[in-house]
Amino acid sequence: GLVFYVFYELALIPIYFICAIWGGQDRIRITLKFFIYTFIGSLFMLVSLLYVYLQTPGEHSFAWEALMRVQLTPEAANWVMLGFFLAFAVKMPVFPFHTWQPDTYTASPTGGTMLLAGIMLKMGVYGVIRWMVPLASEAMHFWTPVFIVLAVTGIVYASIIAVKQSDLKRLIAYSSIAHVGLIAAGVLAWNKAGVQGSLIQMLNHGINVIGLFFVVDLIERRLGTRTLADMGGIAKAAPVFAALFMIVMLGSVAVPLTNGFPGEFLLLNGVWNYNVWLGGVAGLTIIFGAVYMLRAYGLAVFGEANEETARFADVDTREWIVLGVIAALVLVLGFFPGIVLNLTDGSVTRILGTVQL
Numbered sequence: 001g002l003v004f005y006v007f008y009e010l011a012l013i014p015i016y017f018i019c020a021i022w023g024g025q026d027r028i029r030i031t032l033k034f035f036i037y038t039f040i041g042s043l044f045m046l047v048s049l050l051y052v053y054l055q056t057p058g059e060h061s062f063a064w065e066a067l068m069r070v071q072l073t074p075e076a077a078n079w080v081m082l083g084f085f086l087a088f089a090v091k092m093p094v095f096p097f098h099t100w101q102p103d104t105y106t107a108s109p110t111g112g113t114m115l116l117a118g119i120m121l122k123m124g125v126y127g128v129i130r131w132m133v134p135l136a137s138e139a140m141h142f143w144t145p146v147f148i149v150l151a152v153t154g155i156v157y158a159s160i161i162a163v164k165q166s167d168l169k170r171l172i173a174y175s176s177i178a179h180v181g182l183i184a185a186g187v188l189a190w191n192k193a194g195v196q197g198s199l200i201q202m203l204n205h206g207i208n209v210i211g212l213f214f215v216v217d218l219i220e221r222r223l224g225t226r227t228l229a230d231m232g233g234i235a236k237a238a239p240v241f242a243a244l245f246m247i248v249m250l251g252s253v254a255v256p257l258t259n260g261f262p263g264e265f266l267l268l269n270g271v272w273n274y275n276v277w278l279g280g281v282a283g284l285t286i287i288f289g290a291v292y293m294l295r296a297y298g299l300a301v302f303g304e305a306n307e308e309t310a311r312f313a314d315v316d317t318r319e320w321i322v323l324g325v326i327a328a329l330v331l332v333l334g335f336f337p338g339i340v341l342n343l344t345d346g347s348v349t350r351i352l353g354t355v356q357l
Contacts, residue, residue: 002053002062004131005046008087011120012038018112019104030100030107037100041090045127048083051076052135067135074138081136081143088132091124092180094147095154105173110217113169117176117213118206125180125202128187129195134355140190147188148274152282154181159288163295168226169216171296172209175252175289179205182285185278186267190355192348194270199344201263204251204333208260211248211326218319219300223308228296233305238314242301244323249297251330253290259333262341 012035020031053060055070072080090097105113133140158177165171183201186194218241219234220226235242247258254260264286272279315323333340 002049004127005042005049008045008123008127009039009042011123015112015115015120018115019108022109022112023107024109025107027107030103034100034104037090037097041087041097043087044083045087048080048135051083052080070135072136072138074142077136077139078142081132081139084127084132084136085143085147088124088127089147089150089184091127092121092184093124093177094151094181094184095157095177096150098154098158098177101177102170102173105176106167106170110213113213114210117173117209121176121180122202122206125183125187125198128184129198129351133187133190134351137355144188144190144274148185148271148278151181151185151188152271152278154178155185155282155285156288159285159292162292163288165292166228168219168228168231168296168300169213170226171228171292172212172216175292176205176209178285178289179209179252182264182267182271182282185282186270189270189274190352191270191273192352193266193273195352196341196344196348197263197266197268197270199348200337200340201260201267203340204259204263207326207329207333208248208252211323211330212252214322214326215245215248218315222312228299228303230306231300231309232303233301233309234312235301236305237310237312240320241312241315241323244315244320244327245301246297247327247330248323249293251334253293254286257331257334259330259337261334262337 016031016035019034020027023031049062052067052070052072053062055072055076056066057069061067086097090100093101105116108116155178158174158181162171162174162178165174179201183198183205186201187198188194216226219231223230225231251258251260254264268279268283268286271282
């Protein structure tokens with residue numbers, strides 16, 4: 001447990017320096033806000049972890065097996081789960097602990113944003129599956145409705161704000177909050193469809209969001225802007241780029257036969273099985289996702305061309321390789337979802353069998 005906490009915190013340091021040194025305007029204030037949010041959130045997890053550690057019988061131990069043997073009272077389990085949730089909700093992030101994320105994504109260099117969205121945010125979901133639920137499963141009946149309502153609220157809130165964004169990078173940041181909110185809701189439903197969907201979608205969301213941020217970086221390097229109103233007509237000047245961008249965008253929207261579809265289908269099924277109304281509201285993520293992503297793609301690629309976009313250079317060999325690999329993964333994992341489903345099935349069955357609510 002202590003090793004998990006230490007490395008959970010250490011992951012913050014390289015991201016902080018990447019954003020603070022190579023970030024954009026106002027990067028110091030934004031990265032400090034990011035650091036304070038995540039550090040304070042993690043302190044709640046440390047308090048919960050230390051409490052469970054002190055309850056281990058005999059010689060106290062942070063070993064996973066020893067911590068799992070602790071029998072918490074219902075009241076203690078409620079507080080322990082809340083401490084872990086605050087840490088993981090900030091990291092994912094889940095509404096209303098998300099306010100550090102859009103600014104940090106926007107101000108970070110592309111590499112830092114990819115690490116944040118593709119890898120670091122998934123640490124929170126892993127923590128829920130590996131630590132929060134097994135350690136304090138007695139509290140799930142008390143907290144799960146609250147946590148899932150927060151996650152589903154975040155889906156709707158972030159999606160509505162994404163529709164209004166004019167900065168393409170910031171739009172993707174809000175879309176990420178919506179997608180991670182659905183992943184969190186699926187995990188917290190704690191049934192096979194929800195947990196398996198969360199594992200698959202963590203991988204697929206990472207692939208899609210890295211592809212989208214690479215697209216934004218490529219556009220910004222060529223045009224010097226991320227504003228949708230300053231784009232348009234790119235498809236005519238760069239048809240290969242437009243086609244690859246479309247594949248990645250469709251994966252993010254979770255169109256059938258793309259990698260985003262199997263995970264979102266399982267997640268919605270998991271939330272629906274937990275509560276029909278919450279499942280219905282969570283399903284809005286697909287509708288809103290199609291609205292803001294198709295709008296952004298249309299404005300950037302098929303809008304009216306200007307002098308800059310008319311000279312937009314198509315992808316070079318290195319860019320083609322990067323985007324081509326991402327686009328291939330979007331299609332392969334969409335056509336053959338069993339590749340990942342079969343890898344996760346045994347683990348999901350075991351953990352659900354170990355922690356029965």
